[in-house]
Amino acid sequence: xxxxxxxxWIILPLILPLAAGLFCFLxxxxxxxxxxxxxxxxxxxxxxxxxxxxxTGPLTYNVGNWKTPLGIALRIDGPSILMxxxxxxxxxxxxxxxxxxxxxxxxxxxxxxxxERQERFxxxxxxTLWASLNGLFLSADIFNMYVTLELISIPAVxxxxxxxxxxxxxxAFRYLLVSLLGSLSYLLGVVFxxxxxxxxDLVLLSGKTASGAGMAALALxxxxxxxxxxxxxxxxxxxxxxxxxxxxxxxxxxSLVVKGSFYLLFRLWFDVFASAVTEPMxxxxxxxxxxxxxxxxxxxxxxxxLKLLVAYSTVxxxxxxxxAFPLAYLDMGTHWGTVAFMVLxxxxxxxxxxxxxxxxxxxxxxxxxxxxxxxxSYIPVTVFAYAIAGVNIMGLPPSGxxxxxxxxxxxxxxxxxxxxxxxxxxxxxxxSVYIFRVVSRFFVIPEGYKVPDRRPHSPLLEWPALVxxxxxxxxxxxxxxxxxxxETGNSLFSMVSPKGLPL
Amino acid sequence: MITNLLYSFGGLMLFSMGLxxxxxxxxxxxxxxxxxxxxxxxxxxxxxxxxxxxxxxEIDPVPQAMVLTGIVVSVSVTALALILACxxxxxxxxxxxxxxxxxxxxxxx
Amino acid sequence: xxxxxTHNKRKRLNPVLLxxxxxxxxxxxxxxxxxxxxxxxxxxxxxxxxQFQKLSGVESPVxxxxxxxxxxxxxxxxMVLLMAxxxxxxxxxAPFPGKPIEPGPVQLAVVRLLTPLMVLFAFYLVWxxxxxxxxxxxxxxxxxxxxxxxxxxxxxxxxxxxxxHLRIGLLAGPFVFLGTAILCLILEGTFLAYPQGWAGSLLLxxxxxxxxxxxxxxxxxxxxxRPKDDLSRGRKR
Amino acid sequence: MMPYSILxxxxxxxxxxxxxxxxxxxRSEDLFKAVVLFISFGLLMALAWVRMRAxxxxxxxxxxxxxxxxxxxxxxxxxxxxLHKDERRVNIDEERKSETIFHxxxxxxx
Numbered sequence: 001x002x003x004x005x006x007x008x009w010i011i012l013p014l015i016l017p018l019a020a021g022l023f024c025f026l027x028x029x030x031x032x033x034x035x036x037x038x039x040x041x042x043x044x045x046x047x048x049x050x051x052x053x054x055x056t057g058p059l060t061y062n063v064g065n066w067k068t069p070l071g072i073a074l075r076i077d078g079p080s081i082l083m084x085x086x087x088x089x090x091x092x093x094x095x096x097x098x099x100x101x102x103x104x105x106x107x108x109x110x111x112x113x114x115x116e117r118q119e120r121f122x123x124x125x126x127x128t129l130w131a132s133l134n135g136l137f138l139s140a141d142i143f144n145m146y147v148t149l150e151l152i153s154i155p156a157v158x159x160x161x162x163x164x165x166x167x168x169x170x171x172a173f174r175y176l177l178v179s180l181l182g183s184l185s186y187l188l189g190v191v192f193x194x195x196x197x198x199x200x201d202l203v204l205l206s207g208k209t210a211s212g213a214g215m216a217a218l219a220l221x222x223x224x225x226x227x228x229x230x231x232x233x234x235x236x237x238x239x240x241x242x243x244x245x246x247x248x249x250x251x252x253x254x255s256l257v258v259k260g261s262f263y264l265l266f267r268l269w270f271d272v273f274a275s276a277v278t279e280p281m282x283x284x285x286x287x288x289x290x291x292x293x294x295x296x297x298x299x300x301x302x303x304x305x306l307k308l309l310v311a312y313s314t315v316x317x318x319x320x321x322x323x324a325f326p327l328a329y330l331d332m333g334t335h336w337g338t339v340a341f342m343v344l345x346x347x348x349x350x351x352x353x354x355x356x357x358x359x360x361x362x363x364x365x366x367x368x369x370x371x372x373x374x375x376x377s378y379i380p381v382t383v384f385a386y387a388i389a390g391v392n393i394m395g396l397p398p399s400g401x402x403x404x405x406x407x408x409x410x411x412x413x414x415x416x417x418x419x420x421x422x423x424x425x426x427x428x429x430x431x432s433v434y435i436f437r438v439v440s441r442f443f444v445i446p447e448g449y450k451v452p453d454r455r456p457h458s459p460l461l462e463w464p465a466l467v468x469x470x471x472x473x474x475x476x477x478x479x480x481x482x483x484x485x486x487e488t489g490n491s492l493f494s495m496v497s498p499k500g501l502p503l
Numbered sequence: 504m505i506t507n508l509l510y511s512f513g514g515l516m517l518f519s520m521g522l523x524x525x526x527x528x529x530x531x532x533x534x535x536x537x538x539x540x541x542x543x544x545x546x547x548x549x550x551x552x553x554x555x556x557x558x559x560x561e562i563d564p565v566p567q568a569m570v571l572t573g574i575v576v577s578v579s580v581t582a583l584a585l586i587l588a589c590x591x592x593x594x595x596x597x598x599x600x601x602x603x604x605x606x607x608x609x610x611x612x
Numbered sequence: 613x614x615x616x617x618t619h620n621k622r623k624r625l626n627p628v629l630l631x632x633x634x635x636x637x638x639x640x641x642x643x644x645x646x647x648x649x650x651x652x653x654x655x656x657x658x659x660x661x662x663q664f665q666k667l668s669g670v671e672s673p674v675x676x677x678x679x680x681x682x683x684x685x686x687x688x689x690x691m692v693l694l695m696a697x698x699x700x701x702x703x704x705x706a707p708f709p710g711k712p713i714e715p716g717p718v719q720l721a722v723v724r725l726l727t728p729l730m731v732l733f734a735f736y737l738v739w740x741x742x743x744x745x746x747x748x749x750x751x752x753x754x755x756x757x758x759x760x761x762x763x764x765x766x767x768x769x770x771x772x773x774x775x776x777h778l779r780i781g782l783l784a785g786p787f788v789f790l791g792t793a794i795l796c797l798i799l800e801g802t803f804l805a806y807p808q809g810w811a812g813s814l815l816l817x818x819x820x821x822x823x824x825x826x827x828x829x830x831x832x833x834x835x836x837x838r839p840k841d842d843l844s845r846g847r848k849r
Numbered sequence: 850m851m852p853y854s855i856l857x858x859x860x861x862x863x864x865x866x867x868x869x870x871x872x873x874x875x876r877s878e879d880l881f882k883a884v885v886l887f888i889s890f891g892l893l894m895a896l897a898w899v900r901m902r903a904x905x906x907x908x909x910x911x912x913x914x915x916x917x918x919x920x921x922x923x924x925x926x927x928x929x930x931x932l933h934k935d936e937r938r939v940n941i942d943e944e945r946k947s948e949t950i951f952h953x954x955x956x957x958x959x
Contacts, residue, residue, distance in 0.1 A: 509857070539887070550903050555902075562903070578913050
């Protein structure tokens with residue numbers, strides 16, 4: 001009777017965090033233990049899935065045994081398993097860090113009620129957010145993706161407002177409005193898709209030819225997702241929302257949440273509606289991406305607060321993802337490779353950076369960059385993690401960020417669009433300005449500097465950031481492996497026969 | 504066929520009206536109202552595409568299920584947005600509303 | 613925070629607004645064209661639904677789609693509702709007034725008469741949802757309405773429901789739904805694949821649990837914050 | 850053909866009423882009035898769903914769209930206006946005592 005087939009591993013990344021979220025809301029005592037178990041189980045199941053995937057290629061799973069088009073299918077191919085892996089690793093780091101963060105803050109006798117409230121609601125929100133991110137990466141149904149997008153944005157907004165500061169709540173309200181507008185635009189696109197093609201499954205859709213209404217659908221969905229991904233000039237909501245949140249929340253929002261909508265966007269443009277995409281369209285996105293790189297970096301250089309600097313750096317780094325659009329259009333063979341590297345490296349590095357900033361904030365009591373001299377003397381690991389993550393953001397070898405930028409530049413030369421390569425280099429130069437500006441502060445110890453009284457903290461407050469930063473750094477050394485995964489797996493959409501049925 | 508088109512266009516008009524009000528109005532409550540109107544417009548377009556006259560066959564139930572999902576999602580986000588807006592007022596001196604009227608009503612568009 | 617301020621007191625048409633108006637209008641025209649040019653698609657999922665209706669365990673096609681064919685969507689949607697409550701609770705405490713207000717005799721009579729009827733009607737909707745219009749969401753909404761009615765008339769006991777009981781009620785629907793789905797995974801080998809012949813009764817179970825949770829959820833959203841004792845155990849320490 | 854055209858006339862009246870209500874709601878000066886208009890808009894939408902042969906949606910719209918979202922708006926409006934008049938409720942002050950603003954706000958960048 002009992003039959004847990006090998007295929008069932010695919011559903012575990014969804015079930016585990018979801019169940020953990022429910023239990024965390026019920027009882028706060030076991031919240032961290034449950035979350036950690038879910039995080040580890042999630043990592044394990046994704047490992048098994050990766051193994052299966054490398055053996056047999058793309059996997060399809062029909063929820064409830066209803067075949068498409070009637071039912072909802074979950075699919076795993078190269079890009080989606082890489083995204084799942086990224087979420088699993090980064091999420092585990094954030095989970096550990098959050099434990100250290102809240103324990104440190106609750107240990108302060110002042111305002112204990114506020115900190116306990118934050119921890120109490122953090123866990124259910126974070127676990128559900130994680131489950132819905134996994135759900136988005138697994139899903140192959142555009143309406144189901146709408147539901148997961150909403151299930152991402154509600155916890156994300158609640159998390160952004162969790163700190164209780166007025167600034168964070170104003171930012172969260174704006175974030176909610178933008179996010180809702182994006183969802184509605186996406187939903188209207190789904191309506192047009194259903195009206196035109198009568199199916200909701202991505203693979204079935206990728207076999208259809210684009211028509212006028214199909215283009216309208218693509219445009220609507222793209223605008224919605226661009227709003228959620230905060231592409232310049234639609235980025236206005238991102239820096240205040242990310243910078244004013246609690247440190248673990250900033251890490252979640254910046255490294256994972258924006259990647260969800262980006263993943264869906266890239267999938268729609270290059271796998272599902274690839275036949276409808278034209279050169280002017282990708283060039284527009286590329287130009288906006290270039291604008292984001294330069295504008296975000298310039299704003300980051302101007303910032304006086306560490307967390308705002310890191311948030312603007314996210315705006316800038318998201319720009320690289322959009323430069324990949326014109327390059328991937330002309331250089332179709334490797335289109336997922338560049339993007340996947342960028343996303344992986346940025347997720348690890350940016351979460352490490354936000355965690356490090358959070359630790360610095362906790363210890364120094366503020367995050368004014370000019371007054372941070374001497375931090376090195378009492379939280380050396382954190383400062384080291386920040387610097388390593390900075391190496392990634394700047395794109396120095398051997399980091400994952402370097403590989404991503406190298407792929408971008410070589411692709412721009414291959415497709416004779418050298419100007420994108422120049423933008424990438426300018427971006428790196430500007431990034432090194434804002435990274436060095438901070439790191440150089442850390443290492444100066446002014447004369448007569450006294451190490452302030454430091455409260456003891458658990459290693460969880462420092463080490464997850466360092467490990468994540470090191471993973472991002474070492475990503476460059478194992479570069480062929482992720483590319484191999486992509487080669488195995490991106491065939492799901494190319495298997496589609498002209499009639500629109502897989503296999 | 505004409506019924507489908509009529510309701511589709513009605514839905515489209517609602518969507519656009521909501522979009523305009525969302526951008527143009529400054530009061531948070533009205534922004535949330537505008538979002539609700541937009542959502543209703545989207546649902547109307549979806550249901551209108553599925554409509555068939557009595558006697559010409561069964562109605563496709565999938566859009567109806569999608570709209571039910573959408574309505575429930577929209578009431579959840581509306582509630583969260585409303586409480587968040589109230590909360591912003593309560594915690595900050597900075598006031599989201601200064602009066603009942605707002606920009607949009609005074610522009611006379 | 614320029615965005616929210618209303619200092620701008622000019623009477624004439626704001627050029628930015630005009631631009632927005634133009635953009636919205638052109639968007640409307642483009643989308644209208646797209647609606648007009650779409651061919652009427654006859655090949656839809658409705659035919660598949662009709663074909664597999666008998667296997668779904670319910671007679672109403674909408675309920676079949678919601679809870680069986682696309683039950684996964686609905687599971688996530690129930691989570692969306694729950695997350696809205698968690699979000700609202702994380703933001704603030706429910707603003708009950710300091711002094712309890714005694715409801716007037718007429719109001720009390722109306723509430724006493726109406727709420728049981730609404731609760732009955734809610735369960736009727738859930739029960740009939742398998743064959744006619746109605747179901748967990750509609751039933752839950754009516755149940756929520758009944759709760760809101762009691763909240764508005766400020767019956768004293770309603771403020772004193774322990775937070776733990778409330779949480780159990782809120783979680784009943786998601787737990788039963790997810791639990792059933794996992795049970796299906798263990799017994800049938802596929803997530804949400806109801807065992808043959810059991811679909812109807814399992815769906816009724818899920819719907820009842822979800823209706824209770826949805827009703828409570830809507831009432832909690834209306835109350836606008838967490839109950840007073842939600843954090844109390846932690847504070848004692 | 851006669852019933853067909855009567856139905857079409859009904860459709861046109863219904864849709865224009867809906868649009869008119871939405872317009873009045875979005876630009877009425879009084880927010881309370883706007884919310885009341887929103888509730889009536891929801892009820893008329895339920896009628897439109899019945900016309901579109903979607904009884905499930907009609908029930909949900911009547912119960913959720915008009916029946917619950919409307920009161921949600923009303924209570925939020927009441928809460929905001931009470932604050933506006935500086936009649937802060939007791940529990941907010943209590944909450945403030947336990948959760949005084951943590952760090953002094955840095956100036957936000959524009």
